[in-house]
Amino acid sequence: QVQLVQSGAEVKKPGASVKVSCQSSGYTFTNYDINWVRQATGQGPEWMGWMNPNSGATGYSQKFQGRVTMTRSTSISTAYLELSDLRSDDTAVYYCARSGFGMGVNFDYWGQGTLVTVPS
Amino acid sequence: DIQMTQSPSSLSASVGDRVTITCRASQSISTYLNWYQQKPGKAPKLLIYAASSLQSGVPSRFSGSGSGTEFTLTISSLQPEDFATYYCQQSYNTRAFGPGTKVEIK
Numbered sequence: 001q002v003q004l005v006q007s008g009a010e011v012k013k014p015g016a017s018v019k020v021s022c023q024s025s026g027y028t029f030t031n032y033d034i035n036w037v038r039q040a041t042g043q044g045p046e047w048m049g050w051m052n053p054n055s056g057a058t059g060y061s062q063k064f065q066g067r068v069t070m071t072r073s074t075s076i077s078t079a080y081l082e083l084s085d086l087r088s089d090d091t092a093v094y095y096c097a098r099s100g101f102g103m104g105v106n107f108d109y110w111g112q113g114t115l116v117t118v119p120s
Numbered sequence: 121d122i123q124m125t126q127s128p129s130s131l132s133a134s135v136g137d138r139v140t141i142t143c144r145a146s147q148s149i150s151t152y153l154n155w156y157q158q159k160p161g162k163a164p165k166l167l168i169y170a171a172s173s174l175q176s177g178v179p180s181r182f183s184g185s186g187s188g189t190e191f192t193l194t195i196s197s198l199q200p201e202d203f204a205t206y207y208c209q210q211s212y213n214t215r216a217f218g219p220g221t222k223v224e225i226k
Contacts, residue, residue, distance in 0.1 A: 035215065037164075037217075044207055044217050044218070044219050044220045045156075045158075045164060045207060045209075045217045046217070047209075047214060047215040047216055047217060050215070061214060061216075062121075095163055095164075097163075099215075103152060103211060103212060103213075104151075104152045104170060104211050104212075105211045105215065106154045106166055106169040106170075106175075106209075106211065107154070107156075107164070107166060107209075107215075108166050108175065110163035110164065110165075111163065112163065113163055
């Protein structure tokens, strides 16, 4: 069965970086995009960007351009999200989610979420 | 950027009620619209994709319709497990989510 398993909770200081991992199993890792979505407490989901694990191509939300990097290791079917220059308003649960390519995609499988806390 | 809005932001309903949630896009997105259900402490769950296609395993009481700029999610007979927050998502260009509609017990 398809599973996306994320790394554990993180506490980071303002100005630091965080790297969250998302290990995939149960399907061919390079056949689907990995997206990253975050959700602050009491807020709706916020899409951050996508990565194509086959080519390494990425597409980032304008809001996060310059602060976000999405990478992968195909040998271990794992995607990574790195967010730099952390601020208190980056405190949120970060999810990875699988999708197809291009327009008209949907997020059919999700990781369990990783809580990133940036104390003010 | 395309802006997504949802109405209402919250509603109270009883088990067995028919519930309709509306999602509007600031410009036409054809049928590139998905619906998700989210319960507290859980990841969103895909219910409807491409505006009207039911995701595998989702009960048939959920249905979606619309195209262009206006879309609806309908729950034909609300069940206890349906009390949750519902989000629309456009996949026309960015993959942004709407602000959500919380369905509460009356």
